Amino acid sequence: MSSSDAYVMLMSSLPKPGPLFVAKQTPLSRLKLNMRLRVLTPEEKEMLKLVEQALLWRQLPMEVSDRLVIDRGRTALSRIDNETLQSIVRDRLEIRTCVAALRRRSRGEGPPPAGNAWGFGRWVGHIARNWSDPAFALQGVFPWLHEADRLMARNDSIALERLLLSEAYKRLQRLEGEHAFDFEAVVIYVLKWSIVDRWARYNAEAAARRFEDLTETGLADYAALSFEGDVR
Amino acid sequence: MNEFVLALGWSGIYAPMAIGAIGSAIGCGIAGQAGIGAMLETESGYGRYIGISAFPSTFVIYGIVVMFTLDRTVTPENAGGLFGIGVFAAAAFLYCGIWQGRACASAINAAKEKPEIFGLSLAPAAIIEGFAVFAFVFALVISAGIPGAGQ
Numbered sequence A: 001m002s003s004s005d006a007y008v009m010l011m012s013s014l015p016k017p018g019p020l021f022v023a024k025q026t027p028l029s030r031l032k033l034n035m036r037l038r039v040l041t042p043e044e045k046e047m048l049k050l051v052e053q054a055l056l057w058r059q060l061p062m063e064v065s066d067r068l069v070i071d072r073g074r075t076a077l078s079r080i081d082n083e084t085l086q087s088i089v090r091d092r093l094e095i096r097t098c099v100a101a102l103r104r105r106s107r108g109e110g111p112p113p114a115g116n117a118w119g120f121g122r123w124v125g126h127i128a129r130n131w132s133d134p135a136f137a138l139q140g141v142f143p144w145l146h147e148a149d150r151l152m153a154r155n156d157s158i159a160l161e162r163l164l165l166s167e168a169y170k171r172l173q174r175l176e177g178e179h180a181f182d183f184e185a186v187v188i189y190v191l192k193w194s195i196v197d198r199w200a201r202y203n204a205e206a207a208a209r210r211f212e213d214l215t216e217t218g219l220a221d222y223a224a225l226s227f228e229g230d231v232r
Numbered sequence B: 001m002n003e004f005v006l007a008l009g010w011s012g013i014y015a016p017m018a019i020g021a022i023g024s025a026i027g028c029g030i031a032g033q034a035g036i037g038a039m040l041e042t043e044s045g046y047g048r049y050i051g052i053s054a055f056p057s058t059f060v061i062y063g064i065v066v067m068f069t070l071d072r073t074v075t076p077e078n079a080g081g082l083f084g085i086g087v088f089a090a091a092a093f094l095y096c097g098i099w100q101g102r103a104c105a106s107a108i109n110a111a112k113e114k115p116e117i118f119g120l121s122l123a124p125a126a127i128i129e130g131f132a133v134f135a136f137v138f139a140l141v142i143s144a145g146i147p148g149a150g151q
Helices: A003-012 A030-039 A042-055 A066-079 A083-106 A124-129 A145-153 A157-176 A183-224 B002-041 B046-053 B055-070 B079-113 B115-121 B123-143
Strands: none
Touching (some): A003 A183, A042 A066, A042 A083, A042 A183, A083 A145, A083 A157, A083 A183, A145 A157, A157 A183, B002 B079, B079 B115
């Protein structure tokens, strides 16, 4: 029996995470997902944690430096000995490098000087050399860059986020076709789950804000009523 | 030398049954793991998952039938034929068992998400079964030409 057969039960026990932007919540909670992932070996859990830490920035403080983020990515890549997982981390960080470059340019900044730690991967120098091109002459590699540039110029951050998440999701889906019952399939599932979770949380936050606004508007002057009915 | 040839003949008789059992066990194991995983996630249809998990058990049955068909007094004249048919039929049953197990695991995984494709998702497993049936039928047909049949 091949080693991949050990993942058959785990993968079969995981519900499909999508469809992206439609699902209001993830098909299973992180708590339940972690319970299912308990069948992984300690080494596999460590590897999954490395990939997640390199890609999930929600826990990072806002003031974190570019250098630290790049170093985290490099450390993760040096410790991951699996080609597919390396390409997943590299691809995602390269997408973020392109977006970082778009943001810098939209703020009116020029190309970062050589040696300045600001991006990750193969295209850092290429982007700096093609700074004036709308897609940094990378439309062949990242066909969505033109659209991202357009959305950034329109300041449409929601549509831009949708575009970036759907690109990341599509890349994972492409890899998913090559991995059915192996560790890579588990990591791909967890990353897809994270993307769905991220979008679902955005919606929850927006809904909470909207609810708060509606409540305030609806209650108007009575918004500050105490339990006894006395207006404070 | 004669003893070695006779041993090959005997192993050819028993191989389809033993290696077919190994193929069935691995196949049922793989599909069974998928079935258990799917049961963790779904609220109904457990019987279907167990049913699919048992699909690869047919290879041991083919192996038993081929074994009884090949069963005869082993002589230096028929040992080579018994070995060839038995061992190659056994190899076919082993591979069909393992791959049918994987096909069944995928079918369970797919049917868990989309119950309406349950029947269609079993087609690859049925095709693999067809290949094993070819090996089984031709093993029966060709074994009739080996000396010692019907003794």
